[in-house]
Amino acid sequence: xxxxxxxxxxxxxxxxxxxxxxxxxxxxxxxxxxxxxxxxxxxxxxxxxxxxxxxxxxxxxxxxxxxxxxxxxxxxxxxxxxxxxxxxxxxxxxxxxxxxxxxxxxxxxxxxxxxxxxxxxxxxxxxxxxxxxxxxxxxxxxxxxxxxxxxxxxxxxxxxxxxxxxxxxxxxxxxxxxxxxxxxxxxxxxxxxxxxxxxxxxxxxxxxxxxxxxxxxxxxxxxxxxxxxxxxxxxxxxxxxxxxxxxxxxxxxxxxxxxxxxxxxxxxxxxxxxxxxxxxxxxxxxxxxxxxxxxxxxxxxxxxxxxxxxxxxxxxxxxxxxxxxxxxxxxxxxxxxxxxxxxxxxxx
Numbered sequence: 486x487x488x489x490x491x492x493x494x495x496x497x498x499x500x501x502x503x504x505x506x507x508x509x510x511x512x513x514x515x516x517x518x519x520x521x522x523x524x525x526x527x528x529x530x531x532x533x534x535x536x537x538x539x540x541x542x543x544x545x546x547x548x549x550x551x552x553x554x555x556x557x558x559x560x561x562x563x564x565x566x567x568x569x570x571x572x573x574x575x576x577x578x579x580x581x582x583x584x585x586x587x588x589x590x591x592x593x594x595x596x597x598x599x600x601x602x603x604x605x606x607x608x609x610x611x612x613x614x615x616x617x618x619x620x621x622x623x624x625x626x627x628x629x630x631x632x633x634x635x636x637x638x639x640x641x642x643x644x645x646x647x648x649x650x651x652x653x654x655x656x657x658x659x660x661x662x663x664x665x666x667x668x669x670x671x672x673x674x675x676x677x678x679x680x681x682x683x684x685x686x687x688x689x690x691x692x693x694x695x696x697x698x699x700x701x702x703x704x705x706x707x708x709x710x711x712x713x714x715x716x717x718x719x720x721x722x723x724x725x726x727x728x729x730x731x732x733x734x735x736x737x738x739x740x741x742x743x744x745x746x747x748x749x750x751x752x753x754x755x756x757x758x759x760x761x762x763x764x765x766x767x768x769x770x771x772x773x774x775x776x777x778x779x780x781x782x783x784x785x786x787x788x789x790x791x792x793x794x795x796x797x798x799x800x801x802x803x804x805x806x807x808x809x810x811x812x813x814x815x816x817x818x819x820x821x822x823x824x825x826x827x828x829x830x831x832x833x
Contacts, residue, residue: 509536512524513537516544517542517544517545517546521546522831523547523548523828523832524544524546524549525550525551526538526548526549526607526611527552528552529550530556531554532556532601533556534603539607547613547831549611549612549613549614549828550611550613550615551614551616551635552615552616552637553615553625554621554742554743555616555625555763556624605628605629608628612831613634613635613827613830615635615637617636617764618636618638618763618767619766619767620764621636622634622636635823635827637820637824638767639743639745640817640819641811642752642817643812645725645749646721646725646749646750646752648752649753650801650804651801651804652797652798652800653733653800653804655685655687655732655794656686656688657686657687657688657790658688658691658733658735659672659688659691659735660692660746661691661738662692663690663693663697664695666739668739668760668781669700670700670703671782672688673703673704674707674783675735675783676712676713677707678787679790680712682794686794687713687714688714688735689727690714690716691716691717691719691724692718693717693718700715728753728755731755732794732800733756733758733789733800734750734755734758735758735759735790736757736758736759736760738760739781740762740780741765743764744759747759747775750807751769751775751807752808754805756774756803756807757769757775758775758776758786758789759775759778760780760781760782761777761778761779768810769810770806774803774807774809774810776789776792
């Protein structure tokens, strides 16, 4: 339920293209009325733009962007899924085979430069920008004045993911859509190495997606059927139980805008082994409250997993440090106060 002073307007459209057209048409009218004190655009990613503020006439309403991420790469293998999401239609198989190769130069040389100019123009129109980590801030600084950019990270519900002081057993947890970008294949390769030294080690894979059958086949080929469990979607209560029992949360993603699941694991006191994606070094101090490894490196994942399995005291210490990091930097109340101060400055 929303608080009594919050209203929600629905835009029920057949696909994302129609949805955004309807949304921005309404926003265009709203932000030029005299009824809006501050207009906030949340989750503006790299090369995204806002026509409601770019179209004439200029608006007088203070404009805040944030929380905003730096965006993430979309592998060509995910072309079909991304396009289908935009148009709400299945993409014919014949397109899946050649469309990514055909579309890549058109996007790179035609669409991306246009979107990037509009992205920069949107940032220029903003009175304040809130980036969720320093990597996003560095990217935004290429397009607008750095002085108007604040860094305020995402928060986590620490009551929903309470801390447990324990080194965990010999299990690992990963959470994410079963898609190419999440890099599960590298984690499965790492598990092959881990189980050679710790035969009882387990991996719990949480998430759904089109690659499940391929990943299950990879597990069977590697002889890991007794070591890897695919759970599909799970409720927060079950995820918390998995995190509290685990030696570490392992996030093998190849690209991220911001990893919320790492926050949840750290809040629960579960050490994080994560790839060096955008924002990772703001979230994790390598060797102190987690590990940061190169993307696409199964050996580096395995080395960190083995190090934690071999040392109960180290695993418990890193879990405690992770929770302390969350309490210090990702408390909702502290983050809310920072946003409130921005609202006050803009509305004055």
